[in-house]
Amino acid sequence: MALEKQRFDTLILGAGGAGLNAALQLANANLKVAVVSKVFPTRSHTVAAQGGVNAALANVLPDNWHWHMFDTVKGSDYLGDQDAIEYMCREAIPTVYELEHNGVPFSRLDNGKIYQRAFGGQSQNFGGDQAARTCAAADRTGHAILHTLYQQNIRAKTHFFDEYFAADLIQDQEGIILGALVLDIATGKPLLIEAKTTLLATGGCGQVFRTTSNAHINTGDGKAMILRAGLPLMDMEFFQFHPTGIAGKGMLITEGVRGEGGYLINKDGERFMEKYAPNAKDLASRDVVARSIVTEVREGRGCGPEADHVMLKVNHLDEAVIAKRLPGIRESSKIFAGVDPVKDPIPVFPTAHYVMGGIPTDRFGRVMPTSDDDGDHLPGLYAAGECACASVHGANRLGGNSLLDILVFGRLAGKNIIDYVKDNPSHRPLDEANVEWAMGRLGRWDTKGEGITVSDLRKEFRKTMEDHAGVFRVEDMMQEGVEKVRAIREKLADVRLTDHSSTFNTNRTEALELENMIDVGLSIATSALHRKESRGAHSRPDYPKRDDAKWMKHTLYWQEGDKLEYKGVRSQPLTVESFPPKERVY
């Protein structure tokens, strides 16, 4: 049977905040745009973002984008590219207003303006007093934003392929991306979508770790597609462990809890963050707070019968504040921890949350295929959001900058794609050999017989990543991790499905996701092993200091031969002076 083909101006893979904000620009400009999502759009993981989106609106306390920029550069441990960071912090302001105009139900202040709360790593006046920069819709900001963007896309008549799984990018001999091979999950039928431009907006990969705040769908599909297309991933060693996941389960408890006045205590009731971050205390940067919690537990001051977590205390706050500002957290705590935070503290421990690294792009969202500092982008290919690395987060992302990143760069990619399509109005010829290669990868799962199950290998893999690429990383442990993940990659060949039917076969999609996770996991483990310093979320007790002379550079990882190359940090902003690296204290 012939492979069905459809043509669009633009293909967007992923329907979270980045994909939908890009789609909205494109549909409003009357481009023919296809959005492919493996789940119905409002199920995308943007929906789970709680605390809010940063923008220096100065609605509560004095603020400006330049202070936001400073905090982001410092938060990144000076690995972020300052041109992209300046752009993001400036654009934050119109981006949030545009969202509001589109209908996002932000919480409000008495004067009718958008409510803003304090979040970690925020300061006024370049490191001074705490700022309040995070625009919030109670503690359901991601939900409010994702639903609004989906609603506006319905209005704009964006063409959605709901519950289609993107398997591989299709490229020609020159490496230009021509679209993607996707799978209709409901029928199992493959479909080739040809497009003049492709935007990857496939989100994160937190599922590579056993304990994570990330959804089942966050398997790094776009990142893995990029690797298989012979392109690199950047800074994958930088993985953020959110300090406050529900202990033993991993569900997120927003930093907004601490922003509203909650704080962490150990088994002695000691407010321990005062030791680690005397000024910012519980609102220090996430990497700092996560390490402090793990240190408390390792040194025997953990809570509970296993002494394996700490407590997040909220019950000193007024019940009305909790009801108004943190209703979702109260609900989650009751359901998953059996605790009403109005009465008792919430048991928490760091949980794998966010990958700073991803598909390297310039500040226009265009994919950069080489380690050449002056290298050119790959025409027609874009990436935005957690699957991409602009790089605005560097070695550690600040809370509230993730929603911002997806919205700003999704919107920007959309605008740039409009211009690209104007200049490049025709489709390029398909490369049939490449289509056959992608079809072959799908066909591999039709092989029948005895073998390892998807779920067994997935368990082994996620445990390995947790044991060997977690909060603290030392050489031997990581070396062993890389070897184990390589061995797991070999074992993939022995995985067999027991279900070979076409209709809504989740066994097959989970196998494809497992391949993606292992490819991405190896990029994390390999990049981490070779970075011999501590910076941001990458913390090495064997190399405890940041080493700017040797390591103020981005890692690039290619799948072929597990090759690594390095590329300079773009320290020159667009219009202001560069923030030179300084010791990072909170």
Next chain:
Amino acid sequence: MKFSVYRYNPETDSEPYMQAFDIEARQGMMLRDALMAIQEQDESFTFRHSCGEGVCGSDGVNVNGSNKLACITPLSELKETVEVRPFPGRPVIRDLVVDMSQFYAQYKQVDPWLIRKEPLPEQEILQSPEERDKLDGLYECIMCGCCSTSCPSFWWNPDKFLGPQALLSACRFLADSRDQASEERLNSLEGPYKLFRCHTIMNCVEACPKGLNPTKAIGHIKAIMLKDAI
């Protein structure tokens, strides 16, 4: 813990059947965890799920006769043998996966987006905390479908009656002080079916995993219509 689970694969089964599974229940386990454990025993078992914390709305199922979100339904609250079925009244694609396209179509019918007629300000459109409070209980909907697929009026007239989810969404925009299309919204809901097929059976209120109250929202829309008529 004993489960009886609805199975149907259109490629191999001439009709649906119930299959028994036995799961080792652990402290704090949710129904979603049990369904995943069942999937480990039988990889061909199919259901939708994602976030695992009750915000994405993927894993609505019918359990012991009620529609619930599997990921926030503790096993400790369920009576054995736990009977798990797909949402009632929707065409089954496979096992617990149903075709929700009618449900989404009804949502789209209420023009679920903010409509402004005046030019937009440079900054945010102002809204007082009291005005914003009116959206609470409406905007939090996760579109899981637990309500509409438990509603008899929706079962009988899914093509004509909009159902509780879509009407809750309609109310969310009617209640928004920033929206400027109330008249059009109300006009489009007139007639015997779209809104008025609601007979306040209130299954939707019972079913909503987020504690929302579509019946109240529907009543609110009716009240605005009545007020406008007078």
